[in-house]
Amino acid sequence: MLLVTLFEEYSLIMQKRVNGELHGGIRDLRPLGSNIFQWTATVTGGAGSPYEGVEYDLDITFPVDYPEQPFEISFRHPAQVFHPNCDPLTGAIACPAYSTDFHGCKRFGASKGSGRE
Secondary structure, three states: OHHHHHHHHHHHHHHHHHOOOOOOOEEEEEEEOOEEEEEEEEEEEOOOOOOEOOEEEEEEEOOOOOOOOOOEEEEOOHHHOOOOOEOOOOOEEOOHHHHOOOOOOOOOOOOOOOOOO
8 A cells, every 4th residue: 555655646746747836846856766665855945035046955754654654854964954843963854743643634745625635
């Protein structure tokens, strides 16, 4: 089930990339090599923010019981990020919505109104 879910997510993301629908500063999002459980992403800081134009590389790890448990995400170069929800040593992002009360209600590639949330 997990592999099917992750391949579905990747397929949806590839469709959005081809259609130019990746948004929110996402420049790249894909599995890392042939390991479907490890993904990489590149995002850019939002327009008009102090981070505008800055690129951030992210590492995303999916657990074996995804989507029932949340994926983990971290900045590859944590020294770039100054934020209270980011561990300055590991780059791990602490997101209370995912880490404390996650119920598998929203899948990685889902967007509001897609029927996949």
